[in-house]
Amino acid sequence: MEALTDLKAILHSKRANIYYLDKCRVMQKDGRVLYLTEAEKQNQYWNIPIANTTCILLGTGTSITQAAVRMLASAGVLIGFCGGGGTPLLAANEVEWLSPQSEYRPTEFLQGWVGFWFDEAKRLHTAKQFQIARLQYMKKVWGKDRDLQQAGFHLDDPQMESLLNHYPKAVAQAANVGHLLQHEARVTKQLYKIAATCTKYGEFVRTRDGEDNANAFLNHGNYLAYGLAATTLWVLGIPHGFAVVHGKTRRGALVFDVADLIKDTLILPWAFICAKDGATEQQFRQQCLQAFTDHKALDFMFAEVQRAALNQSWDELDDCAEITQP
Structure with missing residues (x-):
């Protein structure tokens, strides 16, 4: 044995x-x-x-x-x-x-995270960096994934070009996390519209009850992303309550923050594609897992959380030029 x-x-x-x-x-x-x-x-x-x-x-x-x-x-x-x-x-x-318990998980990432987390300005800065990172990941993945391109997801689409040009500026100008969440909600709504148009899905309204296949697949895929995010945070030893975007009142909010790094890029388009093609829940799940592997989603999550914990620069918090670069 x-x-x-x-x-x-x-x-x-x-x-x-x-x-x-x-x-x-x-x-x-x-x-x-x-x-x-x-x-x-x-x-x-x-x-x-x-x-x-x-x-x-x-x-x-x-x-x-x-x-x-x-x-x-x-x-x-x-x-x-x-x-x-x-x-x-x-x-x-x-x-x-x-969570499996271990006394020997690393402490450097937790120490780095709490080193900035109690400062509201630094927390907002990290939230903005997360928003830019998710947009850069989308540009990288959608720019090279032939399956998504064949399904109609192109970066040179006029609506996508407008989104990619205006969202970084809106992020840089956000005065607080509330404003950042408002911009994020508008962008996600735009992406739903783009996805529905690309796949010719028809009218779409986001509901949490999963009343249609696209909504059901979005719910399912999001929980797969939460699994990756929870894994990332556990391995790095950062408690789920130290959120930077979704608020300090939600115990698992940092899981949502980290999952958002990949959800719009991988889960959202495949939810609409699989719903339009009449895929089963198992087929959709397998497609998501394959996309996670192909585009190294877990590696990306680890890299971004580690960067935020250890590589922060607080000298020019008011100058967001660095994070607005494509």
């Missing part, structure tokens, strides 16, 4: 797997973590490669043993309980994460 200490260490930013499981039992057997599914004639066991897994979402009809949790924790795998399709069934806005 392979000992826990024999597991090969794989950086979380390089791990390949996110699992969503439902109607099964997760257990430890012969030194491995397995999930058991019940078929009509026989039960089937499937292995989970925990050393290469970032997080596991446990949906409806699932259970997990204490031994399995111990092994997952030793491998640094995040465990989340959720409703069907990765979205909570109740009125909660976030997955409740059971």
Whole structure:
């Protein structure tokens, strides 16, 4: 039996797997973590490669043993309980994460983060940098992803050009986080319109109830992004409550901030494309996971959070020329 200490260490930013499981039992057997599914004639066991897994979402009809949790924790795998399709069934806005505990996680990133977080001006500066970083990531991904380009997502589209030109200026001029959130909401609404037009989806109104396929896919994909964001913050040792955009009153708000770095770039367009093509929920999820891998989404999240924690320059907070460069 392979000992826990024999597991090969794989950086979380390089791990390949996110699992969503439902109607099964997760257990430890012969030194491995397995999930058991019940078929009509026989039960089937499937292995989970925990050393290469970032997080596991446990949906409806699932259970997990204490031994399995111990092994997952030793491998640094995040465990989340959720409703069907990765979205909570109740009125909660976030997955409740059971974080593996370790006394040896790094402290430098937490110390760097709290070093600026209690200063409102510095917090706003970081929020602006996050907004510019997500826009730069979109330009990079949409500029080279042929599948998205074939679906009609082009940077030289007049509406996109206008957005790319005006949003950095609006970010630089935002006087507080409230103004920043207003600009962000307007941009996201514009992106919904652009996506609906590119895919010929028709009229679209964003609702959290998932009344149509595009809304359902957006909900589902966003929770996948939250999984990556939660993984990033746990590995770096930064508590989820130290948000820079979404407010200090939401316990998991920093997860939303970090997830926003990739949501508009990867989740939003594929939600509309898959909805228009009549894809299943599983097909959409697989497409999102492939996009995360192709465009190194987790690496990007790690890099931006590390940069914000350690590489801040506070000499010219009022001069946002640096972050407005393309």
